Amino acid sequence: MSTPSSEQEVHEHGVTEAVISYPQFLWKALGVATDGNALFYVWMTALTAVWLVGINAFAHQIVQGQGLTAMTDHVSWGMYIGNFTFAVGLAAGAVMMVIPAYLYHDEDMHDVVIVGEILAIAAVAVALAFVNVDIGRIDRLWHIIPFIGRFNFPVSMLTWDIIVLPGYFLINLHVVGYLLYMRFLGRKPNPKWYIPVVLLSIVWAVSIHTVTAFLYSGLGGRPFWNSAILAPRFVVSAFVSGPAFIVLALQIVRRFSDFYVGHKPIVTLINILRITAVVNLFLVGAEVFTEFYTGGSHVAAAEYLYFGLHGKNALVPWIWTAVVCNVVAAGIFLTVDPRKNLWIIDVACVMTLFGLWVEKGLGLIVPGFVPSTLHEVVEYLPNALEWKISLGIWALGLIIFTLGLKIAVAVFTGTMHVDAAHDAGEV
Amino acid sequence: MSDPSRRTMLKGAGATLGAAAFARAVAPITEWTNDLSVEGFLQKHYKELTVEDMSAVLARIERETEEQYGAKVSVEDVRPTPGVQFAYALNLSVCIGCRRCAKACHEENNHDRATNNSYIRVLEMTNGSLNLEHGTVTYDHAVPAPGKFYMPVQCHQCDNAPCVRVCPVEATWKESDGIVVVDYDWCIGCRYCEAACPYHARRFNWSKPEIPADEINPDQAYLSNRIRPQGVMEKCTFCLHRTRRGKLPACLEACPTGARVFGNLADPDSEIRWVLENKRVFVLKEDLGTQPRFFYFFDE
Ligand code: SF4
Numbered sequence: 049m050s051t052p053s054s055e056q057e058v059h060e061h062g063v064t065e066a067v068i069s070y071p072q073f074l075w076k077a078l079g080v081a082t083d084g085n086a087l088f089y090v091w092m093t094a095l096t097a098v099w100l101v102g103i104n105a106f107a108h109q110i111v112q113g114q115g116l117t118a119m120t121d122h123v124s125w126g127m128y129i130g131n132f133t134f135a136v137g138l139a140a141g142a143v144m145m146v147i148p149a150y151l152y153h154d155e156d157m158h159d160v161v162i163v164g165e166i167l168a169i170a171a172v173a174v175a176l177a178f179v180n181v182d183i184g185r186i187d188r189l190w191h192i193i194p195f196i197g198r199f200n201f202p203v204s205m206l207t208w209d210i211i212v213l214p215g216y217f218l219i220n221l222h223v224v225g226y227l228l229y230m231r232f233l234g235r236k237p238n239p240k241w242y243i244p245v246v247l248l249s250i251v252w253a254v255s256i257h258t259v260t261a262f263l264y265s266g267l268g269g270r271p272f273w274n275s276a277i278l279a280p281r282f283v284v285s286a287f288v289s290g291p292a293f294i295v296l297a298l299q300i301v302r303r304f305s306d307f308y309v310g311h312k313p314i315v316t317l318i319n320i321l322r323i324t325a326v327v328n329l330f331l332v333g334a335e336v337f338t339e340f341y342t343g344g345s346h347v348a349a350a351e352y353l354y355f356g357l358h359g360k361n362a363l364v365p366w367i368w369t370a371v372v373c374n375v376v377a378a379g380i381f382l383t384v385d386p387r388k389n390l391w392i393i394d395v396a397c398v399m400t401l402f403g404l405w406v407e408k409g410l411g412l413i414v415p416g417f418v419p420s421t422l423h424e425v426v427e428y429l430p431n432a433l434e435w436k437i438s439l440g441i442w443a444l445g446l447i448i449f450t451l452g453l454k455i456a457v458a459v460f461t462g463t464m465h466v467d468a469a470h471d472a473g474e475v
Numbered sequence: 476m477s478d479p480s481r482r483t484m485l486k487g488a489g490a491t492l493g494a495a496a497f498a499r500a501v502a503p504i505t506e507w508t509n510d511l512s513v514e515g516f517l518q519k520h521y522k523e524l525t526v527e528d529m530s531a532v533l534a535r536i537e538r539e540t541e542e543q544y545g546a547k548v549s550v551e552d553v554r555p556t557p558g559v560q561f562a563y564a565l566n567l568s569v570c571i572g573c574r575r576c577a578k579a580c581h582e583e584n585n586h587d588r589a590t591n592n593s594y595i596r597v598l599e600m601t602n603g604s605l606n607l608e609h610g611t612v613t614y615d616h617a618v619p620a621p622g623k624f625y626m627p628v629q630c631h632q633c634d635n636a637p638c639v640r641v642c643p644v645e646a647t648w649k650e651s652d653g654i655v656v657v658d659y660d661w662c663i664g665c666r667y668c669e670a671a672c673p674y675h676a677r678r679f680n681w682s683k684p685e686i687p688a689d690e691i692n693p694d695q696a697y698l699s700n701r702i703r704p705q706g707v708m709e710k711c712t713f714c715l716h717r718t719r720r721g722k723l724p725a726c727l728e729a730c731p732t733g734a735r736v737f738g739n740l741a742d743p744d745s746e747i748r749w750v751l752e753n754k755r756v757f758v759l760k761e762d763l764g765t766q767p768r769f770f771y772f773f774d775e
Pocket residue numbers: 641642643644645646647657661662663664665666667668669707708
């Protein structure tokens with residue numbers, strides 16, 4: 049331990065240095081983010097195009113109102129809130145890399161954990177964007193800012209979400225930013241500046257999805273959501289979607305960059321999937337049993353979802369495709385050897401991502417409203433405008449994820465580093 | 476592509492193109508910003524407005540209604556009377572399901588004409604069951620039909636209101652006389668309250684309401700029947716612009732059978748008190764603990 053005075057000196061030196069090198073870090077990051085091979089440009093241009101289509105649709109929605117969507121007073125949340133829920137799960141699921149890396153000191157995982165943290169940032173951004181396109185008065189967003197607007201905390205569960213989601217965003221931004229910046233400087237990260245935050249992020253990851261589940265499960269008037277098992281279901285399914293996404297992402301990074309991604313982290317994640325995918329099916333099964341065995345009016349929403357009600361069955365094909373995807377994927381995770389047939393596992397990851405997107409998206413939100421509280425059966429499926437806006441937001445998420453990865457790879461492989469002290473500042 | 480200056484130029488061209496495309500994409504927004512006023516944007520929450528603030532707000536709303544709808548209206552801030560506790564009761568034995576209450580609500584409260592919106596939904600129920608599953612709102616035949624009874628549902632002005640609890644910005648609350656209101660100028664339109672309400676009582680303004688100038692009810696209040704902005708929540712207010720001035724709700728006046736009883740619970744001689752004390756009264760979905768101010772009863 050150094051004496052206080054020398055620590056002070058180091059600190060002052062650090063501050064002067066940061067004034068020069070931090071802008072340089074940002075500037076170089078911008079350079080890396082806009083530079084790449086032809087494939088990179090094609091990919092980014094395509095994403096940007098989709099995003100712009102979404103922005104344009106959103107502009108129309110702002111002007112003419114949510115009346116342009118397929119939502120009604122009967123089904124007053126739809127595609128946007130469904131995607132929001134799924135995105136929160138994706139963000140929370142990234143923690144399944146953080147836990148092995150930091151709690152079990154899995155060195156191989158530690159080397160690539162940044163991919164999970166960048167996913168968390170991108171996925172929270174997506175989730176927040178979906179809330180923004182859902183609300184009717186985007187111009188009044190400031191009403192929700194604590195101390196400036198009127199914040200109904202702690203009574204409204206939505207205010208909890210407003211705290212935990214940006215909180216999770218900042219936590220991960222800090223960890224990623226700090227680690228990259230230190231690497232950029234060629235210095236060893238100081239554990240006291242990020243380990244506590246990483247540990248906090250683990251608890252926080254569970255909290256974002258628990259709070260999001262409470263948003264629905266706390267509503268007594270919606271029997272489909274009003275279930276104590278909803279929060280555990282959310283958390284477990286997050287631990288399926290997160291790792292499944294990262295398994296794919298890691299292979300893409302391995303293929304398209306010089307960043308070293310070993311086999312072990314991928315296998316670790318698949319081992320996690322073996323458990324979480326099965327537990328998720330178990331929890332869904334427990335819920336389905338309770339609904340259908342009990343019967344009565346409580347089961348109407350589940351009946352609508354799985355079999356249709358009074359001849360209305362818009363969600364039936366979706367949910368059964370999802371069920372098949374989730375079951376088959378779980379079977380694949382359990383039986384296929386990732387060292388031999390990784391591609392089959394990749395297929396399973398895609399299947400389960402789709403399955404969970406339905407299960408946690410439309411399959412969760414819409415039956416909350418069908419039948420309505422007065423038992424009217426009014427159906428909902430998203431229309432073209434909602435698809436455009438939703439795809440636009442996912443494109444934005446992929447843009448953030450791609451650029452984040454690109455900068456991280458440049459820093460980790462040493463192509464992006466601070467200039468020697470004498471020419472710092474010139475770029 | 477290896478020449479750095481050429482590369483920078485290409486990047487610059489890409490950025491310019493992107494910016495131009497973005498500008499095109501968001502262009503429709505200008506139409507919307509024209510409709511927004513700075514005062515409207517900065518307006519504070521209802522409970523934080525001073526008397527002067529409020530009169531400026533009311534003047535602005537009157538002016539905007541004239542500009543946008545071509546109707547001269549008067550908008551007032553009608554406050555609750557201390558000591559008054561409103562409640563409503565509905566006699567299921569006499570209601571014939573004619574939906575005149577729903578129509579009166581539509582006109583009184585300046586609802587959007589195209590959607591035929593109303594705060595009241597009338598359920599046709601089958602004799603022998605109070606289960607809402609056996610009800611329908613889309614009946615289309617002469618009433619009363621044999622073997623049926625009718626149950627109008629509107630906001631129950633719950634004492635333990637789920638909608639009030641969930642609102643993240645306190646845009647909806649319970650007034651001292653028991654009426655649950657929405658500050659249409661504060662609501663952000665998240666629709667959490669609509670999801671929370673067990674009685675399908677809340678309505679969202681999916682688009683800007685449209686009403687011909689000559690059909691607009693000019694007698695308006697800030698918290699009730701003024702024309703709502705697009706993108707915000709609305710609901711039944713027991714016609715507070717009428718009832719707080721000693722009149723009866725529009726739905727009650729329109730009812731041809733006298734099925735509706737409205738009054739002040741705090742007044743021991745009121746008809747509503749008599750009904751609650753002497754009739755077989757029930758509330759909808761009592762198990763949810765919402766404690767409604769809206770009661771149903773049967774004769775004899
Ligand atoms: S829609 Fe408006 S009143 Fe309802 S919860 Fe959201 S902000 Fe509150």
